Amino acid sequence: MYKNRGFTLIEIMVVVVIIGILAAIAIPNYADYVTRSRIPEAVSGLAGQRVRMEQYFQDNRTFVGACTAGTVAPLPAATQNFTFACSNLAVSTYTVTATGIGPMNGFVYTVNQANTRATTGVPSGWTANGGCWVTGKGGLC
Numbered sequence: 001m002y003k004n005r006g007f008t009l010i011e012i013m014v015v016v017v018i019i020g021i022l023a024a025i026a027i028p029n030y031a032d033y034v035t036r037s038r039i040p041e042a043v044s045g046l047a048g049q050r051v052r053m054e055q056y057f058q059d060n061r062t063f064v065g066a067c068t069a070g071t072v073a074p075l076p077a078a079t080q081n082f083t084f085a086c087s088n089l090a091v092s093t094y095t096v097t098a099t100g101i102g103p104m105n106g107f108v109y110t111v112n113q114a115n116t117r118a119t120t121g122v123p124s125g126w127t128a129n130g131g132c133w134v135t136g137k138g139g140l141c
Contacts, residue, residue: 032137034103035103035104036135036136038081038103038104039104039107039133039134039135041079041080041081041082041098042079042081042082042098042100042104042107042109042133043098043109043117043133043135045076045079045082045084045098046084046096046098046109046110046111046117046133047111048076049067049073049075049076049084049096049111050096050111050115052066052072052073052074053066053067053073053094053096053113055072055073056071056072056073057113059072061091062090062091062092063089063090063091063092063093063094063113064089064090064091065089066086066089066094067086067089067094067096078101080102081100081101081102081103081104082098082099082100082101082104082107083098083099083101084096084097084098084099085097085099088112092113093112093113094112094113095110095111095112096110096111096112097109097110097120098110099121100121105123106121106122106123106124106126107119107121107122107123107126108120108121108122109133116131117131117132117133118130118131118132118133119132119133119134119139122134125137126138126139127139129141
């Protein structure tokens with residue numbers, strides 16, 4: 001008597017198609033998840049710098065000279081995904097910017113003396129929002 005063992009070609013093809021469909025859905029979602037998980041590097045750095053900038057202002061009554069080493073408001077160190085810069089330093093104004101590098105290239109977040117948080121740059125497929133720090137596609141804050 002003959003016993004069947006193994007799988008037919010049709011069964012294997014059905015499994016391959018199912019795996020392909022799952023991969024087509026899962027891989028882009030995972031990539032988006034990884035991107036969103038890197039954003040807190042920027043926003044936490046900016047939030048911390050804002051507090052230090054306010055402390056600097058309380059001590060000096062100006063923002064001029066902030067963002068330098070040796071002060072209470074040194075610029076945050078660059079991370080794997082973001083670099084930080086200060087601009088618009090004046091008596092009563094400043095802007096701190098986090099700019100994406102590497103896999104986060106295209107993301108730009110800012111905060112200023114009025115605590116205005118803005119997303120001024122995003123890669124394609126994302127929506128910028130001038131009124132908050134975007135943490136998800138579609139301009140979600």
